[in-house]
Amino acid sequence: MSAPRPAPQRSSTIVCVGGGISAIALGARLKSHHNFDDLTLYERDTHLGGTWHANSYPGAACDIPTALYSFSFAQNPEWTVLHPPSGEIKAYVEKVAQDYGLVEKTTFRTEAFRAEWDDKTNRWYVWVRNLDSGDEYVHECKILFSATGLLVDPMIPQIPGQEKFEGAAMHSSRWDHSVSLEGKNVAIIGNGCTAAQIVPAIAPKVKSLTQFIRSKHWIQKAIDIEYTPKIRWFLRNVPLAQRLHRFAVFLAAEWDYRLQGASKYSAKQRAAKMKEVEAYMRSKAPARFHDLLIPDFQIGCKRRIMDPGPGYLESLNNEHVMLTDEKVVELTSNSIRTPTRDYPVDVIVYATGFQTGSFMSPMEVFGRGGESLTEHWSRLGGPGAYNCTALHGFPNFFFILGPNTATGHTSCILASENTVMYALKVAKPILDGYASTVEPKEEAEKAYVKRVQDELQKSNFSKGGCSSWYKSAKDGWNATMYPWSQVHFYYTCKFVKWKDWTTTYTRRRPVSKWLWFGALLALVGGILGYPRL
Structure with missing residues (x-):
């Protein structure tokens, strides 16, 4: 009680x-x-703003075309690119909230x-x-x-020795902008969509970058379109242009629903898509990482990673960027320990998703x-x-x-x-x-x-x-x-x-004025008589 x-x-x-x-x-x-x-x-x-206020990690951006990742009642012809950075989305969301009080x-x-x-x-x-x-x-x-x-709520894995680690540690959704990454040994734990945005954004700054991956993902090329001033003028000033653009993007996105089904047609479509995406992954990622990256499960089984160019896969070609699927068994004061070795680490980023x-x-x-x-x-x-x-x-x-x-x-x-x-x-x-x-x-x-x-x-x-x-x-x-x-x-x-x-x-439901109007027309029609067809 x-x-x-x-x-x-x-x-x-x-x-x-x-x-x-x-x-x-x-x-x-x-x-x-x-x-x-x-x-x-x-x-x-x-x-x-929710997620767009909370997530300010380097490289944060929308992986859905923003013609769709925006409100139908507040369509925005001012996006600068098809997949804009988080700051642009945050500003848009805050403006809509202000406009509606x-x-x-x-x-x-x-x-x-x-x-x-x-x-x-x-x-x-x-x-x-x-x-x-x-x-x-x-x-x-x-x-x-x-x-x-x-x-x-962030999901942070429990790892023995976390209390011993003397460097900086943060979850991607709670990014600490006071921590400098310049010249540091950085470890990223996780390899979903968030990690795929962080890696290329910080790779040029760090001394070394080691990514501990837990599973594989299908990583496909993202369509990367810049909305030039002329395009934005067109979408802003030509009647219906923005709405037709949004509708076209909606149809293109909805077409991917075909990958989700259990039919033979869906299976055939997935096979074709997997062949296309695997070819892209092999062409962009270094050969030494192909076995760690390319999945053996059906595309669309879990969330795909969209990779704008130059993006995540190309960043793996840097000599100071390392991928490993070794299990993290312990943290020391200045390293991540796996069954085979210790990786020196100054900063740990948990890109491990949410509960x-x-x-x-x-x-x-x-x-x-x-x-x-x-x-x-x-x-x-x-x-x-x-x-x-x-x-x-x-x-x-x-x-x-x-x-x-x-x-x-x-x-x-x-x-x-x-x-x-x-x-x-x-x-x-x-x-x-x-x-x-x-x-x-x-x-x-x-x-x-x-x-x-x-x-x-x-x-x-x-x-x-x-x-x-x-x-x-x-x-x-x-x-x-x-x-x-x-x-x-x-x-x-x-x-x-x-x-x-x-x-x-709690009281009688009022009758719509249109129902009264329809009843009146029926009455008049009954009195005057309907023409025979």
Whole structure:
């Protein structure tokens, strides 16, 4: 039994936990489509922007074309390149937040650590803590959104002797810019997308660079386009040019969905793509590293690395850059020890990714009857949500970029916007004041989650022969990826299946003026008589 709840000190119609891109999409749509701004955002950091505020490591850039990695309602003709650096994206995201007045709606340096649903009041009660003062209080709201993102808390491997190491050590998402790398022996542990951006950025500065790789990745050539002043003028001034450009990039990205399926056609397409990418890897990387780099699993089984030229593979040709797949067994005061040797090290960078699969952690969420999110997902078999968004027994609660919303082929911002559109369609009766609760039916949630997992088990994510953070190493449950195309997700978000939802109305739902207009036309037609065809 939980302790008595303190009286709420703040209240609003909506609380959103998180202040990244998904939260900005929510706030913007509330204002533009619903003329609604009774919203509070809680953000642990000092600025909005989420991953683009947190990640400032050397070489940080977007690996999705920014015509797509931007909001549909705030398309930007001013990008300088197809895959711009993090600073350019951060400035764009902050401008959109300013334009929609979301900075003033945000309480910074504050984390939400507990949320409880109360059936008597039909309200969520959210416990928050100021990270600087330690002060805690309760916020009452009607609707609760989780926009905490998929990749938040760094994953730092536990290595014997870490406390002995006397040099600098940092995770890539917590980069310490006070640490100079000039003339230093630097070690990077990890070899995913982040490491592939850091290595070429710091290689010219360091004395030696040793990368300890844990697994292989398909590394394909990235299309590298500069948006010249003339191109930017064209996109800015010619009607529909920017929208048509975005649509063309969307179609090109969506075409890669074909690599994801279980059909013979998909297998044939993957084989052709693997041949193309392997040829690129062999042409750019030195032969001594080919066996360490080139995978033996299906392309698209886990996230691909996009390699702009000159990029990661070409940087491996530097004599002072070394790759090894030897296991790190221990740290000493000034080295990394493997089974065969000690590597002298002044700086260690952990490019080891993030803790995944927990969603909202360390925040505890309790729905109807005190059931926790953990208990709910234990009954389901693993993390999941109806239409990747909502849970039975957790009324008025919505994920943005929650379970199974990531894609292997296109921009996550599309999924964020689709989810926001869907959640606000469902929550509109509450926003309009004629309903108190909405939640998916239990059988609908179970059926949807099962269908998602069944599809994923047949897909390349499960059958491709790789291990990845997409799925649980314990039982193969994939709580990360969406098994269908983004066009499919847009369709399921655009048209709500109301039969799968339970809505508690507090008064009669007002009839749309267009329904009255249609009824009037029918009446007039009945009186005057329709012409015979």
